[in-house]
Amino acid sequence: MEYYKSSDFKSVKKVDAHLHINTDDGRYLEFATLQNFSILSPNVDAGTPVEKQLSIAAVHRQNYPGNFAFLGTFTVDSFGTSGFVRSVIGQIDRAIEQDASGVKIWKNIGMSLKDSNGRYVMADDPIFDPIFQYLTDKKIPLMAHLGEPRNCWLPLEQMTDSGDYRYFKNHPEYHMLLHPEAPSYEDQINARDNVLKKFPGLTFVASHIASLEWNLDEVAERLDRYPSMSIDLSARMGHVQRQSVADYEKVRDFFIRYQDRILYGIDITISEGGDRFDTVSSEMLRRWESDWAYLATDSIQVIENISGDIRGLHLPKTVIDKVYYENVNRYFSAFEK
Template identity: 25%
Template sequence: MKSILYFRIFSLIFLITATTSTAQELTAHPNIPRIDVHSHIGQDEQGIANYLLVRERLKELHNVDLAMWINLGNGKTPFPDQDLVLKAGQGRILSCISDYSSHDGFDIDPGELKSWMQKGYVGYKIWAGPPHRRLKEGEEGYPYIDHPALDPTFAAMEKIGMVAASIHIADPNGPWGKRTKWLPDPVEYWKEILAFRHVLERHPDLTFIVAHCMWAICQDAQIDYLRNVLGTFPNVHVDLAATFQYFDLVTRENLRSFMIEYADRILFGADIGRWSDPAQNENYAKRYFRCFQILETDQTINGSFFGDAPIEGLALPEDVLEKIYFKNAMRLYPAVAEQMKSITR
């Protein structure tokens, strides 16, 4: 009888401790706003309401300020209604125009890009990933992003100052043992990367933000290639969207050193999609917070935005976090800077 009582008291203490420790998981950087530059909300109003509720949960649970999102569309609504999104998102979501397959040519005439910019779209999201994911067997199309037929679009963007928003170039190429886990042909991967390099060589004045760290983040030597690209082309930047779950594939110190060295060129992103059930909001707040913990702490974090693999925290310095979380996004997207000022006024 006595032992049952002790067990109950012990369980109660355990429960109280566990609850308290969850409530105490606060960011050490409550004053740094965070901008997610890689989201796919489209123009779904319920989804937008959910984003705002995730923002509230992050504030309540973790004292985190997730201030804004850049909406890259979702392939279904390539030109989300900017005004609708801005209003439903209470000024916290800015939209891009998008094309989710460059392999059959760009949907927008290069001559029309300026008018989209004038309507307030902050960038042009281009998906130029592995050709096998878009082109059918035997279909010719434009498998690589350096095809001359695609070049007038890049030339127009460069001329008018339209940002290449989170352009997608390849898929994750893992180390030996996982080299074909996320793509069928790791050798072909380099054709995609090198084709993109040709585009970079042709357009030194076009601001590129390359999605998913250009998918050159899954092997230590790939990070050196990324250093080479960023070192060679000052107009190139990368976002972190969907990369966190791969951080265990590379050496923590290498990744940390890369982030510190290129802090001016890295932007936070999650690759968040849309969902209709508000019951999922808590889960999304948790996923965001795990990414923040990976960047901010030296703890091993169980899971990231996608997946449950334990990831070692990078404990990045505060000035590096500020750049990755919001300063770079405000510098590269002037409309974001303007909007940030108006929502914090």
């Protein structure tokens, strides 16, 4: 077996398959390129208006075709009207016309969208069937952030991950413990699983370790059950690391077993008027280097709020190349045309 070293970080071709670039400032892409990273930026029905996200992404895609790709998305503004499905498909078509590599669906479906009776609308609601069917027929890959980490249903002080803690402290509207009337964690997972069951021909990347970050056995069970499903690691690496402190071989075996179905990403969002370039780019690099050390080498790290030293998984080169590059190209054909 051959392995990479820490010092190979810069020379290996990599893709961050989940990093939101919502600014037309090109410096972030130039910075990424210097680190040999290309970016797949998923648009999301949140924050910067979707139309604006699309126009920003389309320009980057033209300017940096080898280093930038994006996923379109759709709003649910017209939900409940007779034109809803038509509106969503229109939005998907417009994104694909601008060279989107796929589409992203977001957690607002399941966690905040309600019907006219005030009931939460889940992803497996038949209303969405023609949309998933359209994506399947057109071979448009879907990235799905559905549900949330299990921590979202726990009190802040019981959350196992500092990233989750910070997010839900800042976003009480999505901290489901505070919304007991909303669907449960299991409801979210079941709805997503039902979509996979109903549309086995849909290329389906389940973001954030399929919202099953707390237990890789649960993830493995879904990967076995749904051959069309893959996962991205974005914003959930701490959960993986915590599990590898408890059982190193089990986590390493997971990566080797599912090496064709794991995508790498950190899920930073870069918005206009956000933090300064220097601050954001150094945070990107810090996380990229830390994750590289964890996945590619056997070096030891100390990670915030994880007790115990984190030893790198030391995955073989062939596995690293898939997780960092080949898989995202196979699913999204983003950087090889």
